[in-house]
Amino acid sequence: MADPSSYRPKPGQIPDSPGVYKFRDEHRRVIYVGKAKSLRQRLANYFQDLSGLHPRTRTMVTTAASVEWTVVSTEVEALQLEYSWIKEFDPRFNVKYRDDKSYPYLAVTLNEEFPRVQVMRGAKKKGVRYFGPYGHAWAIRETVDLMLRVFPVRTCSAGVFKNAARTGRPCLLGYIGKCSAPCVGRVTPEEHRELADDFCDFMAGRTGTYIRRLEKDMMAAAEEMEYERAARLRDDVEALKRAMEKSAVVLADATDADLIAVAEDELEAAVQIFHVRGGRVRGQRGWVTDKVENVDTSGLVEHALQQLYGEETGDSVPKEVLVPALPEDPEAVAQWLAGRRGSQVSLRIPQRGDKKDLMATVQRNALQALGLHKTKRASDLTTRSRALEEIAEALGLDTAPLRIECFDISHLQGDDVVASMVVFEDGLARKGEYRRFQIKGFEGQDDVRSMHEVISRRFRRYLQEKERTGEWEEGPDPTGPDPTGPAPATESPTADGPAPTGPVPAAPDQDAPAEPREDDGRPKRFAYPPQLLVVDGGQPQVAAAKRALDELGIDDIAVCGLAKRLEEVWLPDDDDPVVLPRSSEGLYLLQRVRDEAHRFAITYQRAKRAKRIRSSPLDAVTGLGETRKQALIKHFGSVKKLRQATIDEICEVPGIGRRTAESVAVALAAAAPATPAVNTATGEIIEEDDGGSTT
Numbered sequence: 001m002a003d004p005s006s007y008r009p010k011p012g013q014i015p016d017s018p019g020v021y022k023f024r025d026e027h028r029r030v031i032y033v034g035k036a037k038s039l040r041q042r043l044a045n046y047f048q049d050l051s052g053l054h055p056r057t058r059t060m061v062t063t064a065a066s067v068e069w070t071v072v073s074t075e076v077e078a079l080q081l082e083y084s085w086i087k088e089f090d091p092r093f094n095v096k097y098r099d100d101k102s103y104p105y106l107a108v109t110l111n112e113e114f115p116r117v118q119v120m121r122g123a124k125k126k127g128v129r130y131f132g133p134y135g136h137a138w139a140i141r142e143t144v145d146l147m148l149r150v151f152p153v154r155t156c157s158a159g160v161f162k163n164a165a166r167t168g169r170p171c172l173l174g175y176i177g178k179c180s181a182p183c184v185g186r187v188t189p190e191e192h193r194e195l196a197d198d199f200c201d202f203m204a205g206r207t208g209t210y211i212r213r214l215e216k217d218m219m220a221a222a223e224e225m226e227y228e229r230a231a232r233l234r235d236d237v238e239a240l241k242r243a244m245e246k247s248a249v250v251l252a253d254a255t256d257a258d259l260i261a262v263a264e265d266e267l268e269a270a271v272q273i274f275h276v277r278g279g280r281v282r283g284q285r286g287w288v289t290d291k292v293e294n295v296d297t298s299g300l301v302e303h304a305l306q307q308l309y310g311e312e313t314g315d316s317v318p319k320e321v322l323v324p325a326l327p328e329d330p331e332a333v334a335q336w337l338a339g340r341r342g343s344q345v346s347l348r349i350p351q352r353g354d355k356k357d358l359m360a361t362v363q364r365n366a367l368q369a370l371g372l373h374k375t376k377r378a379s380d381l382t383t384r385s386r387a388l389e390e391i392a393e394a395l396g397l398d399t400a401p402l403r404i405e406c407f408d409i410s411h412l413q414g415d416d417v418v419a420s421m422v423v424f425e426d427g428l429a430r431k432g433e434y435r436r437f438q439i440k441g442f443e444g445q446d447d448v449r450s451m452h453e454v455i456s457r458r459f460r461r462y463l464q465e466k467e468r469t470g471e472w473e474e475g476p477d478p479t480g481p482d483p484t485g486p487a488p489a490t491e492s493p494t495a496d497g498p499a500p501t502g503p504v505p506a507a508p509d510q511d512a513p514a515e516p517r518e519d520d521g522r523p524k525r526f527a528y529p530p531q532l533l534v535v536d537g538g539q540p541q542v543a544a545a546k547r548a549l550d551e552l553g554i555d556d557i558a559v560c561g562l563a564k565r566l567e568e569v570w571l572p573d574d575d576d577p578v579v580l581p582r583s584s585e586g587l588y589l590l591q592r593v594r595d596e597a598h599r600f601a602i603t604y605q606r607a608k609r610a611k612r613i614r615s616s617p618l619d620a621v622t623g624l625g626e627t628r629k630q631a632l633i634k635h636f637g638s639v640k641k642l643r644q645a646t647i648d649e650i651c652e653v654p655g656i657g658r659r660t661a662e663s664v665a666v667a668l669a670a671a672a673p674a675t676p677a678v679n680t681a682t683g684e685i686i687e688e689d690d691g692g693s694t695t
Contacts, residue, residue: 004061008047016040019071020081022089023064030089032060032293035078037329039069054294055567055579060093075332076339083306093293095269095303105283106131106140108153108200113189114161114182115196117144117153124311131203131282146239148178150210151199154192155179202240204277204315211240255279257320258308259350259359262300263366266567267291267588270370271304274362277318286365288373290583302327309340317341322350322359374592383585384427390586391532394578395571397558401532402426406593407458407545408536409439409450410601416608417445419454420601423530424593436604448544451535455548462529463552529557536594538563538570538577546572562594621660621667628655632664643668 019039023032036042046053046061053061072078086094107120111127119137124130144155154161156171156179164170164183174181182192202210218233259274269291275283287304295303301323309317317340327333330347337345350356388400404424411417423433437457439450533549535541542561549557560578561570567587568577580587618629618639635653636642642650642664650661 004047007066014040014043015071017071018075018078019069020078020085021067021069022085023060024066025063026065030091031064032091032093033082033085033089035082037075043067056294056582075329076336079332079336083310095289095291095293095295095300104137104140106144106203108196110196114154114192117155117199129200147199149239150236151195152178152180153196153199154182211237255320256318257322258318259322259362260301260304261324261359261362261366262297263370264297264300267582267591268370269300270366270373272362272366272369273308286369288369297325298327301325302333305333309337313340314342317345320346322348322355324349387427387585387589390584391590394569394580394586395558395560403528403530404532404534404593405530406534406536406597407451407454408597408601409447410605411445412605412609413445416605417450418601418605418608419450420597420604421458422593422597422600427589429596434600447537448540451541452544452548455545456552459549459552459554531558533557533559534590534593535561536597537561542570542572562590567591618664618667621663624660631655
């Protein structure tokens with residue numbers, strides 16, 4: 001690991017002008033390429049205190065052993081040179097988009113004497129006209145089969161073409177009219193090329209001309225009573241329309257545009273591109289990449305534009321490129337795109353209308369692609385095994401943690417404080433083992449104290465189960481006083497899914513003996529200990545969890561915390577975090593566990609908050625059902641007016657006796673606010689609505 005100060009350029013040595021820079025390692029390999037409007041200002045950011053750098057940037061500058069730069073005259077030249085160097089050196093710390101598969105294109109080989117229509121993959125060749133990419137090769141073949149009725153262009157290979165020319169007999173397509181058979185001289189090279197040009201024009205979106213021409217010829221043939229020819233032309237028109245229907249109209253103004261959307265998390269990003277030509281989606285492609293450098297959405301978009309258009313020219317670069325976020329220097333990127341196309345290119349974010357709606361569709365595709373990628377990655381047995389081994393090695397565990405439990409605290413400004421416990425076994429979620437907690441040992445916002453309480457209660461139940469089954473050896477009393485407070489909270493065992501909005505059943509007192517086992521002999525909840533306990537947070541949360549285990553005399557469970565801001569792994573009693581490699585499968589697994597605990601906790605917290613907001617003071621009246629509550633509200637108009645009513649007036653409501661009326665009056669008096677609530681923004685007094693909640 002190199003010290004960046006050992007290769008830092010001298011003050012004043014770096015020019016204050018646009019340019020491109022390269023970081024090299026000790027073996028002179030290029031590990032990172034970047035560009036800047038001002039090389040002096042940009043490079044100075046890399047040579048600051050290491051603690052202030054992003055972990056990915058810190059790893060890069062400590063891996064590097066030298067830095068060099070090249071001055072250019074404009075930002076556009078910097079963009080071009082950066083792309084060229086990334087392609088040439090393939091730096092390990094640059095974001096590189098790679099297709100998740102080789103997408104097929106519909107290609108027309110205009111560089112041959114007799115152009116051929118075919119499916120092509122891989123690198124593009126000079127002199128070949130490409131359309132797409134398509135999601136599947138069969139989609140191309142269906143489209144071509146429909147269009148060969150009208151544009152009978154050659155589709156056979158060179159070997160078949162030469163054999164037909166040698167024997168003087170065309171292939172089957174030539175006999176059925178789906179090939180003009182240039183191999184046997186039925187058309188001249190010029191006539192065949194004209195057919196190929198018309199085919200390309202139709203695929204490029206200029207469809208109206210050919211359909212109108214065919215319809216005109218069809219009507220003329222019908223007037224001349226050439227009904228067989230008119231029928232063939234009718235079938236040709238229908239074939240072209242069916243080919244057009246395979247790509248639905250999405251933009252009514254026949255726009256040529258590419259729409260790019262990005263879905264990302266801390267570690268990975270997915271990019272989806274829709275190619276719209278003539279207002280129709282002509283192709284779609286997508287990539288998933290590791291975020292090996294500290295880059296935001298704007299940077300991801302800029303890298304995607306470089307990958308998409310770095311080797312494209314002419315009409316392959318559309319007139320309009322729609323993106324979710326503009327690059328850092330949009331004018332330079334737009335100028336670079338215009339240079340690739342040969343005319344002006346609009347680079348912008350769609351704000352309204354059909355283009356914004358289509359961008360939302362592309363964004364959904366990007367989110368689905370990222371989710372699918374993560375699902376495939378998580379379901380791979382070899383990958384999960386490697387992740388567990390990496391975690392064990394990084395944390396110094398004797399064995400791989402086959403059972404991992406993660407805890408997270410969730411609240412809204414100190415209200416409705418809840419916690420979640422999620423379980424992963426062998427790297428996969430065990431949703432039937434998930435648990436939820438209500439924090440009732442104290443009031444207010446204190447994540448550290450909440451974490452201590454939840455960990456204490458969870459493992460006290462574990463010790464009670466061991467004691468009941470005779471597995472507990474002599475030692476600290478597992479049923480001693482709760483160190484977190486006198487009032488036990490409640491746990492709600494539940495499978496994954498939205499938290500129920502009804503009453504949550506209270507668990508037995510945590511100091512009482514554990515419940516007996518079921519008749520089938522299966523252990524109750526909290527019976528199995530994890531090999532690794534993960535908390536969502538940094539040093540304070542980890543220290544609270546470790547303290548809770550120590551107070552219960554448990555010393556055989558590893559504890560760590562995952563801080564979301566920098567994805568650092570914290571261990572008890574360590575002043576510095578463990579930084580796993582960005583590409584580590586172990587880090588990816590810990591992140592999934594942490595994110596699942598956060599999702600489960602916040603779902604429960606939102607359900608509790610919604611239930612509290614919908615609550616009414618009448619809920620506290622014993623024996624008062626929903627029907628009689630509605631009758632009271634309907635009779636008086638609101639809870640406020642009901643509170644002002646006398647007991648005799650309440651008794652006038654059908655179905656309400658004197659005892660119930662007295663209970664209602666007592667409950668409303670107890671729930672009456674001491675002072676009226678005031679909206680601090682407007683100064684208005686907040687009244688109660690008909691349901692009894694504040695507005």
